[in-house]
Amino acid sequence: xxxxxxxxxxxxxxxxxxxxxxxxxxxxxxxxxxxxxxxxxxxxxxxxxxxxxxxxxxxxxxxxxxxxxxxxxxxxxxxxxxxxxxxxxxxxxxxxxxxxxxxxxxxxxxxxxxxxxxxxxxxxxxxxxxxxxxxxxxxxxx
Numbered sequence: 100x101x102x103x104x105x106x107x108x109x110x111x112x113x114x115x116x117x118x119x120x121x122x123x124x125x126x127x128x129x130x131x132x133x134x135x136x137x138x139x140x141x142x143x144x145x146x147x148x149x150x151x152x153x154x155x156x157x158x159x160x161x162x163x164x165x166x167x168x169x170x171x172x173x174x175x176x177x178x179x180x181x182x183x184x185x186x187x188x189x190x191x192x193x194x195x196x197x198x199x200x201x202x203x204x205x206x207x208x209x210x211x212x213x214x215x216x217x218x219x220x221x222x223x224x225x226x227x228x229x230x231x232x233x234x235x236x237x238x239x240x241x
Contacts, residue, residue, distance in 0.1 A: 136229075158232065176188075
C-alpha cells in the first residue's frame, strides 16, 4: 500500500515530530514538580539524554513512545516503506537496551515509562514513579 500523502508532505509531518518536551514528558514533569520533586530534563551529559534525571539519586527516567520505541502491545508499523521502519524501530530498541544496561552497570537506577501508561493509567504510573523516588531518597549515599 502506498502512502496517501506526498513525499514532501510526509517529510514535513515527520520533521514536526518532537524529540523532547513532548506532551507526555510535560505531563509527567508537571506532576513530579507538583508533588515536590526537583529534577533536570533532557540532560545532555548523560547517555541517551534522559527525559528526566535526578543525579543526586542516580536516577534517570525515559518516557518511551509506543511507536518510536516499538511497544510490543501498541506499535503499528506503517504500510509504506516497511523495511525502513522495521529497521529504524529495531535500532531504537537496541539502543534502549544498550542505554539501560549502561546505567545498570554504573549503579544507576533507570525507569522506562511507556506512552500508553501515561495516557491510560496516569495516576497509577505517577504513584509508582514517586514510590521509586521516595525509596531512593531513603537509601544512604556513600
